[in-house]
Amino acid sequence: MIYPIHVYGSPVLHKVSEPVTQFDADLAQLVQDMYETTVAAPGVGLAAPQIGLDKAMFVWVFDEHDGPERGVAINPTLLIEPIDTIEPDKHADSEGCLSFPGYSFPIRRSPYALLRAQNEKGEWYELEARGWFARILQHEYDHLKGRIYVDRLQGKLAKRVTQVMKAEKWNVPGIEWMPGPGSPYEPEE
Numbered sequence: 001m002i003y004p005i006h007v008y009g010s011p012v013l014h015k016v017s018e019p020v021t022q023f024d025a026d027l028a029q030l031v032q033d034m035y036e037t038t039v040a041a042p043g044v045g046l047a048a049p050q051i052g053l054d055k056a057m058f059v060w061v062f063d064e065h066d067g068p069e070r071g072v073a074i075n076p077t078l079l080i081e082p083i084d085t086i087e088p089d090k091h092a093d094s095e096g097c098l099s100f101p102g103y104s105f106p107i108r109r110s111p112y113a114l115l116r117a118q119n120e121k122g123e124w125y126e127l128e129a130r131g132w133f134a135r136i137l138q139h140e141y142d143h144l145k146g147r148i149y150v151d152r153l154q155g156k157l158a159k160r161v162t163q164v165m166k167a168e169k170w171n172v173p174g175i176e177w178m179p180g181p182g183s184p185y186e187p188e189e
Contacts (some may be wrong), residue, residue: 001033001036001038002033002036002040002178002179002180003019003034003037003052004051004052004158004176004177004178004179005035005037005050005051005098005099005101005176005178005179006050006051006052006099006175006179007099007100007101007170007175007176007177008048008099008100008148008150008165008170008171009165009171009172009175010048010049010052010099010174010175010176012052012053012054012147013049013050013099013143013146013148014087014146015049015054015146016144016145016146017047017048017049017054017055017057017143017144017145017146018054018055018056019056019075020055020056020057020074020075020118023074023118023121023122025121027074027120028105028120028172030048030053030120031057031059031072033058034046034048034051034059034072035059035061035070037051038059038060038061039061039069040179040180041098041179041183042179043061043098043127043138044060044062044093044136045058045059045060045061045062045136045137045140046059046123046140047096047140047143047144048144048153049143049144049146050098050099050143054177055074056074056075056076056144057072057073057074057075057076057144058072058073058076058140058141058143058144059071059072059073060073060133060134060136060137061141062132062133064132064133065129065130065131065132065177067127067128067129067133067171068127071119071127072117072119072120073115073117073118073137073140073141074118074119074120074122075116075117075118076115076116076117076118076141076144077115077117077174078113078115078116078137078138078141079113079114079116080109080110080112080113080114080134080138081110081111081112082110083108083109083110084108090106092106093106093107093108093109094106094107095107095109095135095139095149097149097150098140098179099143099148100148100149100150100161100164100170101177103115104167105149105150105157105160105161105162106157107152107153108151109134109135109138109139110134110138111130111131111134112127112128112129112130112134113128113129113130113134113137113138114126114127114128115127115129115137115141142165144187171181
């Protein structure tokens, strides 16, 4: 099942997610549905709040690294190296978000992350990530803490985000879009 994606302003996107306590067939199905939604969007990661669920979990579908091509992180913690304070590169550090569709902005992220989480069976695991995979994990983890990456922007970029939200009429509850053919998601060039 493909879920609709909630857009910036949906209350579930702006609160800390509740821990997952039931590891059952329904959770396993939800994980599969989140993979399907991620691919249909198309995206490389998806957090439960983005589909309107108050659950501390996210998935990724990303094959350009040494780790697993897809996975789920339930009740995660994430450790990162310090982030460089140099100005982000407009192209190399540019991120987008399914909950802020069609726009991307440069943001600095740590080049390394250590993820500790549970899988859909409740088993704990650890995973090291570098480069873009580390960026994906940090981006999705932020969602579980009630943050969208644009919340981290400052100065002119933060002002641009405010302008976008006003123009798009976002930052109010109830706006969502459906991934798949004919979806409104068209990344900015």
